[in-house]
Amino acid sequence: MNSELYHDSSFLMMVFVMPGLFGLSLLGEGINKIMNYDPRGWLGVISGGLFIVIIVVAFVMIKMGGV
Numbered sequence: 001m002n003s004e005l006y007h008d009s010s011f012l013m014m015v016f017v018m019p020g021l022f023g024l025s026l027l028g029e030g031i032n033k034i035m036n037y038d039p040r041g042w043l044g045v046i047s048g049g050l051f052i053v054i055i056v057v058a059f060v061m062i063k064m065g066g067v
Contacts, residue, residue, distance in 0.1 A: 016059055023051035 030044025 016055055020052060020055050023048045023055065026051060 026044050026048030028048075030041045030046075030048060033041025033044060035041075
């Protein structure tokens with residue numbers, strides 16, 4: 001891909017910020033369920049955490065030039 005694409009703010013917004021907010025909302029919803037004694041909340045916490053880890057790994061790979 002073109003390296004100029006990675007410096008465009010709309011690309012960064014689409015690839016990192018919006019999915020990151022989705023991951024945070026999964027985490028928040030999972031924590032809310034756990035606080036209300038619903039054991040299914042762990043699914044939201046785990047999936048949201050995994051989602052955020054994938055986004056961070058993708059960011060590091062792009063910044064290091066691995067992709």
